[in-house]
Amino acid sequence: MNDKHKRINPWLKIGLELGPVIAFFVVFSRLRDQTVTIGGAEYGGFVVATAVLVVLVAISTGILWRMTGRLAPMQMVTLVLVVVFGGLSVWLNDGRFIKMKPTLLYLLFAGILAFGLMRGRSYLALVLDEAMPLRHEGWMILTRRLALFFAALAVANEIVWRTMSDAAWVNFKTFGLTAALFAFFIAQGGLLKKYGPEEDDRA
Structure with a gap:
């Protein structure tokens, strides 16, 4: 096996991939009817949860890369789309x-x-x-x-x-x-x- 491509515990991998989505669900469930003011701008619970999702997807993907030495194409595409479209949702508050x-x-x-x-x-x-x-x-x-x-x-x-x-x-x-x-x-x-x-x- 190539040392650069290490295997990790499958449950840890699933946790890193699904963890951000679950966190998104939890944050939205708690803030769905609330408004959060940041820097003078008001954000609904959905947008706040999206910001959390973007950050956690970036972190979890980075951890996967550090632990395995590689990223699957699906992981890379997901990261780019989450950062781009999640970032637009937060930036434009939409x-x-x-x-x-x-x-x-x-x-x-x-x-x-x-x-x-x-x-x-x-x-x-x-x-x-x-x-x-x-x-x-x-x-x-x-x-x-x-x-x-x-x-x-x-x-x-x-x-x-x-x-x-x-x-x-x-x-x-x-x-x-x-x-x-x-x-x-x-x-x-x-x-x-x-x-x-x-x-x-x-x-």
């Missing part, structure tokens, strides 16, 4: 920007996966092959499904933030999207079994 972030993130991933499929390749395999070995046919099917799933999540996020309250969107972002991702991969059990490595490949 929560709409951070609400757009999941839409752009999922559309970007869907577009990247779709571009790979058009070239006859699965970019998903480049990221997950070691953790979830599949034959080429399996990777292509899974990548197609995930691209469509990401596109559906982007549409769902747009519908929720444009038609529902801040509280509804926070619940959707914190619990709904996370649960949907877990449910998606659990539902792929049959595909993983069908297109797993052949016996000859395991020998």
Whole structure:
């Protein structure tokens, strides 16, 4: 194993990745009906929670980089989008920007996966092959499904933030999207079994 790319406890990794989102939920829940005055400007609880999210995502991503020596493409893209759109929400005191972030993130991933499929390749395999070995046919099917799933999540996020309250969107972002991702991969059990490595490949 390359010493520069160290492995860390999976639960610690999950904690660092989900911790900022949970903190965002907690801060918003406590301040949702309050206004905080900073530097003479008034900020609602949603924007304050967004500021906390931006700071904690930057810190947790930095910790992951220090501990592992690398960042996955998804982690880097998430950091950039959170800092840019979260920063705009705080700077302009407008929560709409951070609400757009999941839409752009999922559309970007869907577009990247779709571009790979058009070239006859699965970019998903480049990221997950070691953790979830599949034959080429399996990777292509899974990548197609995930691209469509990401596109559906982007549409769902747009519908929720444009038609529902801040509280509804926070619940959707914190619990709904996370649960949907877990449910998606659990539902792929049959595909993983069908297109797993052949016996000859395991020998």
